[in-house]
Amino acid sequence: MTKSWIVVADEAIARILARSKKPDELESVEELTDPAAHAREADLNRDAQGRRAGSATHSARPNTPHRLRSTANATASAGESEKHLEAAGFARRVAEHLARARQAQRFDELRIIAAPRFLGELRKALTADVAGCVKETLDKDLVHMTNDEIAGRLFRRQSQA
Numbered sequence: 001m002t003k004s005w006i007v008v009a010d011e012a013i014a015r016i017l018a019r020s021k022k023p024d025e026l027e028s029v030e031e032l033t034d035p036a037a038h039a040r041e042a043d044l045n046r047d048a049q050g051r052r053a054g055s056a057t058h059s060a061r062p063n064t065p066h067r068l069r070s071t072a073n074a075t076a077s078a079g080e081s082e083k084h085l086e087a088a089g090f091a092r093r094v095a096e097h098l099a100r101a102r103q104a105q106r107f108d109e110l111r112i113i114a115a116p117r118f119l120g121e122l123r124k125a126l127t128a129d130v131a132g133c134v135k136e137t138l139d140k141d142l143v144h145m146t147n148d149e150i151a152g153r154l155f156r157r158q159s160q161a
Contacts, residue, residue, distance in 0.1 A: 004135075005029065005107040007098070008150060009122065010115040010143045011087040014094045017147060018107075024155045026147040032097060034090040088121050095125035102130050110134050111154070115141035 006017040006026060012034045017026040101107060110130065114122055116139040126134070142150055 002109055003105075003107045004109045004111070005101075006111045006113065006150070006154065007094070007122075008113045008143050008145075009094060009118055010141050011083070011090060011118050013143050014090075014097075015143060017150065024151055026151045026154075028147065032094055034086070034093070036086065084117075087118055088125075091118060091121035091125045094122060095127065095130065098130045099127045102127075102133065108133065111136045111138075113138040113140055113142050113150070113154070115139075115143070 004019045006019075008015045008017065014032040016029040016031070018029050019025070020027045098110070110133045112119065112122065112134060114137075119137060119139050123131075123137070138154075140153075142153065145153075
């Protein structure tokens, strides 16, 4: 019997599910989290707001010919860059976990459902062996859905194909 895993992930959580013995049901195998992503996101958002709050808008002097309208500046994107690096690091961690699980023959085929940006990072991080097991990818953020809701979406899509 084929051991099929479904990875449902975003930048901070990767849930690994398996097809149950009952048709069209999923059971939880394990969950990987990146608690630093949640902590850093909150810190980065506060930090970015502080940087942007100090930018010059000249809105107090509306008749100034050189007034700046944007509140963003060059440093405002620093938070996004940090989040992207954190997501790439978590994608590598998930990919390494999947590679170890594949070597231990814990799964034969893999389906990945992930938030679009994270799906790209995860695809880049997968080993050739694991990538060869991928039967389907779906660029949706379903990580906070229940197993039954994910099964309904996944199996409904397969029966329509």
